[in-house]
Amino acid sequence: MILPAKHLSAERALLSVGGHLLEQLDAPQTVSSLWDSVRARRETDDPRAPISYDWFILALDLLFMMGAVSLNRGVVRRSPQ
Numbered sequence: 001m002i003l004p005a006k007h008l009s010a011e012r013a014l015l016s017v018g019g020h021l022l023e024q025l026d027a028p029q030t031v032s033s034l035w036d037s038v039r040a041r042r043e044t045d046d047p048r049a050p051i052s053y054d055w056f057i058l059a060l061d062l063l064f065m066m067g068a069v070s071l072n073r074g075v076v077r078r079s080p081q
Helices: 014-024 031-045 053-066
Strands: 069-072 075-078
Touching: 014 031, 014 053, 031 053, 053 069
Parallel strands: none
Antiparallel strands: 069 075
């Protein structure tokens, strides 16, 4: 689930989805605008690997638990490196 496996492609692994989330977070965004931008990018880059909103939230939760993003008043930000 977090890493690619026999029945989970690299494009759908939570770390890969999390990487796409971080790429889209060049500026702080709301969760809904981040979802829209990630979904639009994935549709153009690889239309065969769409993700659901649930999978998006799981990837966002993973990034939050790792300390890679923060959430304040509904706005998601990249954490300083």
